[in-house]
Amino acid sequence: MTREGATTGPRLGRLLGHASASDGSHVAAPDANGRGLELAIRSALDEAGLTPADVEFVSAHGTGTLVNDRIEADVLRRVLGRRAPEIPVNSIKASIGHTMGAAAALEAVMCLMAGREGVVPQTLGLEEPDPACELDHVIGSPAPPGRGSASARRWDSAAATRRSCSRRSIDERLGVAAVGRNGASREAS
Numbered sequence: 001m002t003r004e005g006a007t008t009g010p011r012l013g014r015l016l017g018h019a020s021a022s023d024g025s026h027v028a029a030p031d032a033n034g035r036g037l038e039l040a041i042r043s044a045l046d047e048a049g050l051t052p053a054d055v056e057f058v059s060a061h062g063t064g065t066l067v068n069d070r071i072e073a074d075v076l077r078r079v080l081g082r083r084a085p086e087i088p089v090n091s092i093k094a095s096i097g098h099t100m101g102a103a104a105a106l107e108a109v110m111c112l113m114a115g116r117e118g119v120v121p122q123t124l125g126l127e128e129p130d131p132a133c134e135l136d137h138v139i140g141s142p143a144p145p146g147r148g149s150a151s152a153r154r155w156d157s158a159a160a161t162r163r164s165c166s167r168r169s170i171d172e173r174l175g176v177a178a179v180g181r182n183g184a185s186r187e188a189s
Helices: 035-048 066-086 100-117 157-163
Strands: 018-022 088-090 175-179 184-188
Touching: 018 035, 035 066
Parallel strands: none
Antiparallel strands: 018 184, 175 184
16 A cells, blocks of 8 residues: 555555444454444444445455354444445455455455456355354355456446445445454454
């Protein structure tokens, strides 16, 4: 990362807000109500000067476990409200593994690439979402290398920008969720 104006190359995005919270409920399991995650998401949006209405895509932590995924889906529905079922959600954990401390950085890179390419990647291996996790999951199987994916979702950045009430461009409205040990949650907008 560099400071604004300190680089001559193209800017792919900008960190507008971030937040951390800890519910401290267990070494590996989040609080059953997702308090830390919800606080981190709301605080990151607030620091960025954004509202849930500005969110166009969510890269979920998405561990693929019943407990964690259900809690994360509940939190996203509370934060995003009525729009939650309309916002594409994916997770890249099945594609890259759980990289622990590097997860948020890799998810941020994926978000930047998704915005640049206009495609939200599918959640690898997800064929039938848990009914308790009702969200707009981007599902499917990967295509051969170099061919793209028929299951990936096109993301019209210009249309998304027109739909948003934000004055910022789409590359400034990407979000990353990272849930760490001891219930620590970090969010970036």
